[in-house]
Amino acid sequence: MGIVTRDAKPSGTRTQILDAAEAAVLSKGFGATSIDELIAAVGISRSGFFYHFKDKSALAKALLQRYIEEDDKIFDDVLRRADELSEDPLHSYLIALKMLAEIFADLPNGHPGCMVASVCYHEQLFQREVRDLNEQAILNWRRRFRERLDRIAERYPPRVDVDLDDLADMLMAVADGGIILSRTIHDPMALPRQVMLYREFVRLVFSEPVVTATGRPA
Amino acid sequence: MGIVTRDAKPSGTRTQILDAAEAAVLSKGFGATSIDELIAAVGISRSGFFYHFKDKSALAKALLQRYIEEDDKIFDDVLRRADELSEDPLHSYLIALKMLAEIFADLPNGHPGCMVASVCYHEQLFQREVRDLNEQAILNWRRRFRERLDRIAERYPPRVDVDLDDLADMLMAVADGGIILSRTIHDPMALPRQVMLYREFVRLVFSEPVVTATGRPA
DNA sequence: TGTACATCAGTGAACGCGCGTTCACTGATGTAC
DNA sequence: TGTACATCAGTGAACGCGCGTTCACTGATGTAC
Numbered sequence: 069m070g071i072v073t074r075d076a077k078p079s080g081t082r083t084q085i086l087d088a089a090e091a092a093v094l095s096k097g098f099g100a101t102s103i104d105e106l107i108a109a110v111g112i113s114r115s116g117f118f119y120h121f122k123d124k125s126a127l128a129k130a131l132l133q134r135y136i137e138e139d140d141k142i143f144d145d146v147l148r149r150a151d152e153l154s155e156d157p158l159h160s161y162l163i164a165l166k167m168l169a170e171i172f173a174d175l176p177n178g179h180p181g182c183m184v185a186s187v188c189y190h191e192q193l194f195q196r197e198v199r200d201l202n203e204q205a206i207l208n209w210r211r212r213f214r215e216r217l218d219r220i221a222e223r224y225p226p227r228v229d230v231d232l233d234d235l236a237d238m239l240m241a242v243a244d245g246g247i248i249l250s251r252t253i254h255d256p257m258a259l260p261r262q263v264m265l266y267r268e269f270v271r272l273v274f275s276e277p278v279v280t281a282t283g284r285p286a
Numbered sequence: 287m288g289i290v291t292r293d294a295k296p297s298g299t300r301t302q303i304l305d306a307a308e309a310a311v312l313s314k315g316f317g318a319t320s321i322d323e324l325i326a327a328v329g330i331s332r333s334g335f336f337y338h339f340k341d342k343s344a345l346a347k348a349l350l351q352r353y354i355e356e357d358d359k360i361f362d363d364v365l366r367r368a369d370e371l372s373e374d375p376l377h378s379y380l381i382a383l384k385m386l387a388e389i390f391a392d393l394p395n396g397h398p399g400c401m402v403a404s405v406c407y408h409e410q411l412f413q414r415e416v417r418d419l420n421e422q423a424i425l426n427w428r429r430r431f432r433e434r435l436d437r438i439a440e441r442y443p444p445r446v447d448v449d450l451d452d453l454a455d456m457l458m459a460v461a462d463g464g465i466i467l468s469r470t471i472h473d474p475m476a477l478p479r480q481v482m483l484y485r486e487f488v489r490l491v492f493s494e495p496v497v498t499a500t501g502r503p504a
Numbered sequence: 505t506g507t508a509c510a511t512c513a514g515t516g517a518a519c520g521c522g523c524g525t526t527c528a529c530t531g532a533t534g535t536a537c
Numbered sequence: 538t539g540t541a542c543a544t545c546a547g548t549g550a551a552c553g554c555g556c557g558t559t560c561a562c563t564g565a566t567g568t569a570c
Contacts, residue, residue, distance in 0.1 A: 081546080096410035100317025103524065113548050115526085120546090124524065186407050188466045189399065192314035206470050228486055234479045241463030241480050248406045248462045249455055252424050261452045262459050265487075268446055272490040299513080321557065333559085334514050342557065 082120045084110045089131055094181035098128060098190045128187075129198050135183035136205045142171070143212065157219040158274050165239075165267040169260040172246075178256030185244045210236045224274040235273070242266045300338045302328045307349055312399030316346060316408045346405075347416050353401035354423045360389070361430065375437040376492050383457075383485040387478040390464075396474030403462045428454045442492040453491070460484045 088109040092101040103124065107117050121127045150164035172179055187194060187202045213236035221232065246262035249255075306327040310319040321342065325335050339345045368382035390397060405412060405420045431454035439450065464480035467473075 094407070097315040097317050097408045099315050100408065100411055102522075104522075112546090114524090115549075116547050118525070181407060184470065185403070185466050188470050189312070189404050189407050190315045190318065191469070193318055202470050203472065206467065228490060230483060230486060231479065234476075234483050237467055237476060238460070238463075238480060238483055241467050242456070242459055243463065244466045245456075245459030245461065245463030248403045249424065249459050251409070252402065252406050252420050254421065258452075258455060261449070262456060265448060265452050265456055268448055269487045269490070272446060272487070320555080322555075330513090331515050332557090333516075336558070337512085337514055 081110060081112060081116070085117065085120060085127070086131060086134060089127055090135070090183070091180065093131065094183065094186055097186070098193055125195055125198070128194055129201070132183055132187055132198055132201055132205075136201065139205075140208075143209070146171070147212075147216070156223070157216060158224055158271075161216050161220060162267055162271060165263060165270070169263040169267070172263060173257060173260040175256065178250055179247045179259055181251065182244050182247050185247065206237075206240060209240055212236075213239055220274055226273050228273060230273055235270070238269075239263075239266055299328060299330060299334070303335065303338060303345070304349060304352060307345055308353070308401070309398065311349065312401065312404055315404065316411055343413055343416070346412055347419070350401055350405055350416055350419055350423075354419065357423075358426075361427070364389070365430075365434070374441070375434060376442055376489075379434050379438060380485055380489060383481060383488070387481040387485070390481060391475060391478040393474065396468050397465045397477055399469065400462050400465050403465065424455075424458060427458055430454075431457055438492055444491050446491060448491055453488070456487075457481075457484055 085106055088106045089101060092105060103114060103117050107114055110116075121130065146164045146167045147160075150160045150167060153163050154160045184202055184205060187198065191199060210233060214232055217232040217236055242262050242265070243259070246259040249262065250257075250259040303324055306324045307319060310323065321332065321335050325332055328334075339348065364382045364385045365378075368378045368385060371381050372378045402420055402423060405416065409417060428451060432450055435450040435454055460480050460483070461477070464477035467480065468475075468477040
């Protein structure tokens with residue numbers, strides 16, 4: 069998961085390096101991203117790079133750290149706004165998921181890729197520290213969404229026997245899988261549609277189906 | 287998605303190179319996998335490699351091609367065996383999904399990674415040909431599962447309004463996302479649990495909930 | 505059966521380029537007294 | 538206000554290693570006649 073939107077860029081050289089690196093890493097991988105291409109994009113010398121990062125793996129760590137922070141902020145934002153719109157935990161969660169799908173749908177060139185997924189497919193290139201950072205990020209998202217699901221389950225007893233940790237994880241899985249799907253088949257809307265499908269699942273799990281006059285469920 | 291199980295290895299040098307390359311690419315990326323480490327693993331000289339592959343991108347193509355073929359074979363197998371166990375399209379699909387989850391659960395060290403996802407996160411490194419191969423593989427899987435869902439929908443009208451292409455795609459998304467999840471949090475069972483969750487969703491979409499004596503759905 | 509040639513599956517040495525990293529240095533701005 | 542020193546944000550040149558690729562060559566096996 070994760071978004072590009074960078075609000076109020078500090079625009080210092082360090083940030084520019086990180087921006088160039090993020091785009092390059094997400095489209096060709098960390099090992100194939102060279103320092104030379106980054107400094108060319110930013111317009112500094114090779115040593116300028118090493119002033120900001122002690123070595124290439126310091127760049128990796130900073131990249132992932134920044135990415136996780138930004139994603140956290142987006143989730144904070146979406147969940148908070150959803151809570152403002154409904155006091156019911158299920159409705160709030162459904163609103164949040166719809167907002168998330170809309171954010172994904174509004175990305176002009178589709179989602180650029182998830183840093184967590186990229187790191188996962190380059191494990192061996194990173195130190196323990198970076199891989200731990202990645203693991204903690206996912207467990208943190210699980211905890212956060214699990215909390216919501218617990219509150220929902222209190223009011224709406226689940227109609228099927230699903231593990232709520234798994235259901236929380238599924239959002240991350242659907243998002244990361246949806247990004248791969250979207251990029252591979254060149255359909256930017258596939259990702260938001262997958263998020264909406266996850267939303268439908270959550271709804272089916274917790275709420276009774278409302279059958280309309282036509283016999284079709286609402 | 288995709289499995290390691292290599293049945294009846296030809297065990298030629300070319301195959302050994304592909305095996306070594308697959309493991310390396312899935313764990314560190316294509317750009318960071320060197321020809322030198324592959325020939326060291328196989329025990330041939332550098333020129334021995336170039337006898338089998340005209341250049342490194344020929345390796346990439348062969349790697350992806352082989353991976354897709356193997357995955358296709360696994361799906362063929364699972365769907366065929368499920369059809370033998372039930373003539374009902376929904377039950378057969380649910381059986382197939384359970385089998386798939388079991389295959390994932392039985393991998394001793396967890397799923398090694400999906401080649402399609404790896405290629406997706408290394409786009410810029412590959413020629414058009416390889417990226418097209420990747421896209422076609424996904425569209426092919428969509429077509430195959432969509433077919434099943436159509437037959438299910440005929441007999442079991444969906445209880446909610448979901449697009450069947452999206453629902454077919456979701457298996458691939460959940461699998462690829464589940465692989466990333468599993469690897470990142472070091473829980474090999476997270477992937478099969480995600481597949482079972484997708485299975486639960488399919489069941490909720492198509493079949494009426496059966497309420498048991500305790501008031502809990504079956 | 506013997507000989508000539510072809511193919512298969514490589515070897516070994518060399519190539520030049522690009523990579524990450526280091527090191528001594530620099531000009532502009534900030535701070536202390 | 539002037540001077541000394543410190544810090545910030547870099548430059549430029551050089552390093553050695555590892556990379557993908559090429560090329561001339563080779564020994565074993567297969568095939569034609």
